[in-house]
Amino acid sequence: MLETFGATFSGVIASFLLWFGSRYLIRKQRNKKLLKATMQEIQEELQANITILSQFSKNILDVLASGRIPMVITRLELGAHQYAVTSGEIRVLSDIRKQRLIRYTASILERYNEFVDNTERLLATFVLKDDGLIWAKYRVDRQVELANDTIKCLQDTLNKLQQDKITNRD
DSSP states (O other): OHHHHHHHHHHHHHHHHHHHHHHHHHHHHHHHHHHHHHHHHHHHHHHHHHHHHHHHHHHHHHHHHTTOOOSOOOOOOOHHHHHHHHHSGGGGOSOHHHHHHHHHHHHHHHHHHHHHHHHHHHHHHHTTSTTHHHHHHHHHHHHHHHHHHHHHHHHHHHHHHHSSSOOTTO
16 A cells, blocks of 8 residues: 555656656747747847938938938837847846846937927928928937947947857946
């Protein structure tokens, strides 16, 4: 009787440990795949935004030189950043500095898009004024400066995210 109980008890404990162990391994593998996919999406989004800003900086000055006022300015993509933050997927990332960097970059992208919205409203107002082209050039020049600063920031972020660990000096 004691032998049967011992064997049964050992079997139950072993199956319990195997079940929890397998759940742990499955969760760990799933988080690893999730982290890899999330980081790839964020890095691709950063690269796309750098391209968008570079094209904007090059093309907008030609538009203003021709005497036209642009009414639409391209906004930056921030879907992957927002999703990673709001869904909690960013917590899978073990490096807290990278988590903060992604959150900070998401806020930079949002602020840039807000600046674009404000610039478009101002440009629509400037169209109606006699000296509107002068003011539009000034505002668009500030937009180009912001775009160039944002390119530097996004490139720095992309480089840091591609590293294994962010050091204190970064």
